[in-house]
Amino acid sequence: MKDNNFEFIFGLGGFVVGLIGLGYAYGSRKRLNGICDKLDSTIDNVSKTIDVDVPDYIVQEAIDKAVERRVQQETTNAVRKISKKIEDDIDLKVRTEIDVRSSTIRQEVKNKIAEEVAKISADDIADEIREEAKEKVAEKFDDELDDILSEFNNNLDHVSKIYSSIADKMAGIGSNKDFKISLG
Known part of the structure; x- marks a missing residue:
C-alpha cells in the first residue's frame, strides 16, 4: 500500500510539473509574439520614412544576371525541342524508307539465296556425304x-x-x- 501511495504522489507531482511547464511555454510564446508584432510594426514604420538609394550599376548587374539566366533556360529548352523534333523527323524518314524498300530488299535477298543454292552441286554434296x-x-x-x-x-x-x-x-x-x- 505504501508503494501505491508513493507512485500516486510521484505521478501527481509529475503531472503538476507538466502543467506548469505547459503554462510557462504558452505564456512565453504569447510574450514573444507580442514582441515580434511590435518589431514588425516598428520596422514597417522605419522603412516607410527611409529612402534607400541603390546605385544603377547594382541594378543593371542584377538585371543582366537575371536576363542571362533566362536566356540560358530558353536556349536549353529550344535546343531540347529542336533535337527532339529532328530525332522524330529522322525516325519517321527511316521508317518510311524501310517500308518503301523492304519489298525490294526481300526480293533481292531471295534472288541471292536462289543463286547461291543453284551453285551447290548435288554430286558434290553426295560425295561429301x-x-x-x-x-x-x-x-x-x-x-x-x-x-x-x-x-x-x-x-x-x-x-x-x-x-x-x-x-x-x-x-x-x-x-x-x-x-x-x-x-x-
Whole structure:
C-alpha cells in the first residue's frame, strides 16, 4: 500500500510539473509574439520614412544576371525541342524508307539465296556425304576390330597356357604320375 501511495504522489507531482511547464511555454510564446508584432510594426514604420538609394550599376548587374539566366533556360529548352523534333523527323524518314524498300530488299535477298543454292552441286554434296559415311563406318569398324583383337588375344593366351601345361605333363615336369592319352 505504501508503494501505491508513493507512485500516486510521484505521478501527481509529475503531472503538476507538466502543467506548469505547459503554462510557462504558452505564456512565453504569447510574450514573444507580442514582441515580434511590435518589431514588425516598428520596422514597417522605419522603412516607410527611409529612402534607400541603390546605385544603377547594382541594378543593371542584377538585371543582366537575371536576363542571362533566362536566356540560358530558353536556349536549353529550344535546343531540347529542336533535337527532339529532328530525332522524330529522322525516325519517321527511316521508317518510311524501310517500308518503301523492304519489298525490294526481300526480293533481292531471295534472288541471292536462289543463286547461291543453284551453285551447290548435288554430286558434290553426295560425295561429301559418302566421304563422311566412309569415315564413320571406318571408325566403327576399327572399334569392333579392336574388341575382336582383344578377345582373340585373351583366347590365344588361354590356349597357350593349355598347351604349355600339356607340354609340361608330357615332359614329366610337375608330377611323377604317368601321362595317359586315351581316344575312346
